[in-house]
Amino acid sequence: MSKLSDRKARKDRFHRRAAQTGYKARSAFKLEELDRKLALIPKGARVLDLGCAPGSWLQYASQRVGPGGSLVGLDRNPVSLSLPGLRLVVGDVRDIDPDALLGDLTAFDVVLSDMAPDTIGVRHADQARSEALFERALDIAGRVLAPGGNFAAKLFQGPETQTLLSRCRTEFSRVKVVVPEGSKRSSLEQYIVARGFRAQETRS
Numbered sequence: 001m002s003k004l005s006d007r008k009a010r011k012d013r014f015h016r017r018a019a020q021t022g023y024k025a026r027s028a029f030k031l032e033e034l035d036r037k038l039a040l041i042p043k044g045a046r047v048l049d050l051g052c053a054p055g056s057w058l059q060y061a062s063q064r065v066g067p068g069g070s071l072v073g074l075d076r077n078p079v080s081l082s083l084p085g086l087r088l089v090v091g092d093v094r095d096i097d098p099d100a101l102l103g104d105l106t107a108f109d110v111v112l113s114d115m116a117p118d119t120i121g122v123r124h125a126d127q128a129r130s131e132a133l134f135e136r137a138l139d140i141a142g143r144v145l146a147p148g149g150n151f152a153a154k155l156f157q158g159p160e161t162q163t164l165l166s167r168c169r170t171e172f173s174r175v176k177v178v179v180p181e182g183s184k185r186s187s188l189e190q191y192i193v194a195r196g197f198r199a200q201e202t203r204s
Contacts, residue, residue, distance in 0.1 A: 023056045023059055023060070024054040024055045024056045024059065024081075025054050025055075025056040026056075027056050027057065027114055028056035028057060028059060028060045029180070029181075030114070030180040030183065030191070031056075031057050031060050031061070031112070031114070031152075032060055033178070033180045033181060034152055034178055034180065034191055034193055035060075035064060037178065038176060038178075038193050038195065040110065040150050040152055040193060040195070041061055041064040041065060041110050041150075042064075042065075042109065042110075043064065043065060043066050043068070043069070044065060044066060044068040044069050045061075045064070045065045045069050045070075045109040045110050046065075046069065046070040046072075046105055046107065046108045046109045046110070046146075047061045047065060047069065047070070047071050047072070047108065047109065047110045047111075047112065048072045048073075048074070048101055048108045048110070048111045048112065048140075048144060049061065049071070049072070049073045049074070049112045049113075049114075050074050050093050050111065050112065050113040050115055050137050050140065050153075051074065051075055051076075051093060051113060051114060051115035051116075051133075052073030052074060052075045052079055052088075053075040053077055053079050054079065054081075055073065055079050055080075055081040057112055057114055058071055058073050058081060058083060058086060059081070059083065061110075061112070062083040062084065062085075062086070065085070067084060067085070069085055070085045070087075070105060071083060071085050071086040071087070072086075072087050072088075072089065072101055072103065072105075072108070073086065073087075073088050073089065074088075074089045074090075074091060074093060074096060074101060075088075075089075075090065076090070076091065076092050076093070077090070078090055087103060089101060093115065093133070093136055093137070093140070094136055096140075098140050098143040098144050099143075101140070101144060102144055106146075107144060107145060107146035107149070108144050108145055108146065108149060109145075109146055109149050109150065110149060110150045110151070110152075111137065111140065111141040111144065111145055111149070111150075111151045111152075111153075112151075112152050112153070113133070113134070113137035113152070113153035113154060114153075114154050115133045115134075115137065115153070115154060116130065116133070116154060116156075116189070117129030117130050117132075117133060117156075123188075124158070124159075126156060126188075127156045127157070127158030127159070127160075127188065128158065128160075130154070130155055130156035130158065130188075131155065131156070131158055131160045131161075131164065134153050134154070134155040134164060134192070135164060137151075137153045138151065138153070138164070138167065138168070138171075141197070142171060145197045145199065146197070146199065147197060147198075147199040148196055148197060149197040149199075150193070150194065150195045150196075150197070151168075151172065151192075151193070151194045151195075151197065152191055152192070152193045152194070153191065153192055154189055154190075154191055155189070155190055155191070155192055156188040156189055156190075157188045157189075157190055158188070164192070165177070165192065168192055168194040169194075170198075171194070171197065171198055172194035172195060172196050172197055172198065173195065173196030173198065174194070174195045174196050175192065175193070175194045175195075176192075176193045176194075177190055177191070177192055177193075178190065178191045178193055179191070
């Protein structure tokens with residue numbers, strides 16, 4: 001099988017699974033893999049999903065947290081999704097006040113981000129935009145995560161990857177880089193999973 005045929009087969013397999021299971025996008029299986037390998041989303045957790053459209057990560061997280069959990073999704077466009085314990089916020093991640101994401105919650109146990117930039121096909125520019133989104137997600141996580149909380153976000157591999165990894169290792173006790181099976185082989189995307197948030201201020 002050629003590399004092109006192999007990529008198409010992988011893509012078709014995950015698209016078929018998404019259709020069969022009712023997920024809005026195949027990206028749900030990337031989160032499923034991260035969670036299965038690293039126990040990212042505990043039962044009863046309070047989960048924030050940045051850039052949540054079309055909602056597949058929230059769908060998966062809803063199953064994991066169960067009826068005792070809480071979900072908040074942020075996207076710059078309205079998202080049509082109804083799940084138990086879900087609150088949707090429309091806004092730009094670059095401008096949003098993290099306190100507006102908390103609402104009635106005191107903190108989140110998990111912050112997720114599958115955000116990707118509007119790519120222009122220029123490698124260094126796309127990498128820089130991805131790094132900026134990742135850093136913004138990390139900034140928000142630092143404001144809203146409870147002590148011991150978890151963070152997982154997409155990042156295009158680029159010149160600032162090691163700097164961002166170093167920051168994660170300072171702020172979290174365990175950090176892992178994962179390229180899920182569902183990621184395209186030609187893609188620069190990887191996921192940084194950071195667990196055990198070292199909060200400077202106690203939140204509960």
